[in-house]
Amino acid sequence: MKYVDEFRDGELAKVIAANIAREADPKRVYRLMEFCGGHTHAISRYGLADLLPASVRLIHGPGCPVCVLPIGRVDQAIRLATEQGVILCTYADTMRVPASDNFTLMRARAGGADVRMIYSTQDALKIARDNPQRQVVFFAIGFETTTPPTAVAVKQAAAENLRNFSILCNHVLTPAAMHAILAVEGGVSLDGFIGPAHVSTVIGSRPYEVFADNYAKPVVIAGFEPLDVMQAILMLIRQINEGRAAVENEFTRAVTREGNRKAQVWVDEVFELREVFEWRGLGSVLHSALKLREKFSAFDAELKFSAEYIAVSDHKACECAAILRGRKHPQECKIFGTVCTPENPVGSCMVSSEGACAAHYSYGRFRGATL
Amino acid sequence: MSYTRPLDFKNGRIEMSYGSGGRAMAQLITELFAKVFDNSYLAQGNDGALLPCVNGRLVMSTDSHVVSPLFFAGGDIGCLSVHGTINDVAMMGAQPLYLSAAFILEEGFPLADLHRIVVSMAQAAREAGVPIVTGDTKVVEQGKGDGVFITTTGVGVVRDGITLSGNLAQPGDKVLLSGAIGDHGMAVLSQREGLSFDAPIVSDTAALHGLVATMLDSGVCLRVLRDPTRGGLATTLNEIAKQSGVGMLLQEAAIPVHQTVEAACEFLGLDPLYVANEGKLVAICAAEDAARLLKVMRAHPQAVDAAIIGEVLEDAHGFVQMVTRMGGRRIVDWLAGEQLPRIC
């Protein structure tokens, strides 16, 4: 595949790395947050930290859809499957997210619940059509990238009058999470953002302008390939060195300022803002998630099954909140790699390979390992 | 003795009676298994096969095969079950001699499919020169199996002077791989998910004992042989590192991966390092022998793309590390849970 190779050229990476090394001021520290799990994955998967000088520090952000899903939300989905007997359709990586009492959808399935792994919302609709006598619930999670397909599915279900289909909506918003990270007392130790790739293809680059304007944090939107990330880091360092804070776009091959208008219209037609939503790691954040509009309430599983959300607090030792704000490293958590591992994640950052702690554990823990 | 009607291999289906030990089962054995597998040991017609004396230490290995879909590009569960066990025996440095096969069939399974699978097994066994000398069949009720499960057991003999084991890797040794990774797993997965590519991904399923014999005959100092099946190359190397109490450093750029496999993995969010292979092997040998071993392997048709992919390090943590194509380093860890496609 030509396309992939082009963006994984080791020689080009060395050239960008040399530019970064030359332009980064060794006397200061550049704390750059990659918001998205996709970037975290590329950085760890390709060992990009090794190509950067000591003055450039990458902080893994909360943009991993399964990592930010609070325990109580997974509990809710599990209860629908076990107590209400619905067919629960879910994306594969949600299967292992820990719920209360170390339970997961995977374990619920092993215990007899009808949980089905799907690849697209269309699969969920098909299951609903094929099982008219059963209730089918789609566990809708993710950032702005996965929201439009859910919106389309709901619209289709409404058009077909598919009464046995509903969604458990957990769609969340990227800009709101960035606000939550920046708007904390005492400030944050962040100098700039590597902005989302896929999310930005939908929402465009405009929603990030407020972070440059109001918080004076530069944002460079970058693709998920390793060279994209390297180039974005260089662009951020240049902005910081010049004392600028603007939204720049490294990912012009896919992202425009306006984004995908059609997708935005679908989403707006089907969803509205939730007053407040609890994020794993970030806590309750105002206007940070979506729910179905009144018009589509017949497809809202929370209403349909009176499925109540019961908040469950994170483990006391978990440092995710500080890690997500760039204040702490995963290794500084007392239970990192001992009690909390990818096999038995305690906190949200250990849940998927895109989470900060899991990425460090799975790809980087040889750094700083002592004999 | 003649049966009322021969088995209908066109439209017939497995019935509970085929596993009951009665006349129907005898008919299935005679008209299918004994006929297709066709060898003098099976023809003995006993509960076990009486085998001649062998000279040397014996190796025995067993493997159960469940795969969905049963038929995929490049093979099917039949040849897979023969190759898999032959390879497990061969990785011990043994010459595989005999196989047994046990079938668990689901009621309602089409006889045509079973016939196709058994023919494929027979052909694989014949090509490998390893006869299936004994077997068993059970039938489970509809819904209690996934069409067909096959367990094969293999016996082989190791000649004197050869000892291969996962705990023999030493710091300084080189790690060799016989060819491109991920073909089998992605052939099965892309079929299962209905993904189509310009050039279809074909499983690499194959018996490797010929290649192994060539490698052993070359006289190089081999320490470990493994076939990176379930869990892929990453899992196999972690197992060896743990068993031997060593670390490893791989070079990503040296690990061959076919472009279509890479593209399919990319699409599903999988890492080819963790995808199953059924016709590849990993060899660990002394550093001074590596170049010669590589030459021997590349001269064999099953390992033309063989490569030296890394080396064994001293490391009490047992980390398998890799220098990525971008020049950074990372750990190639054990898989946490099962490998699941990412959504975004």
Ligand code: SF4
């Ligand atoms: S190691 Fe686990 S418990 Fe500690 S901060 Fe990370 S996710 Fe939380």
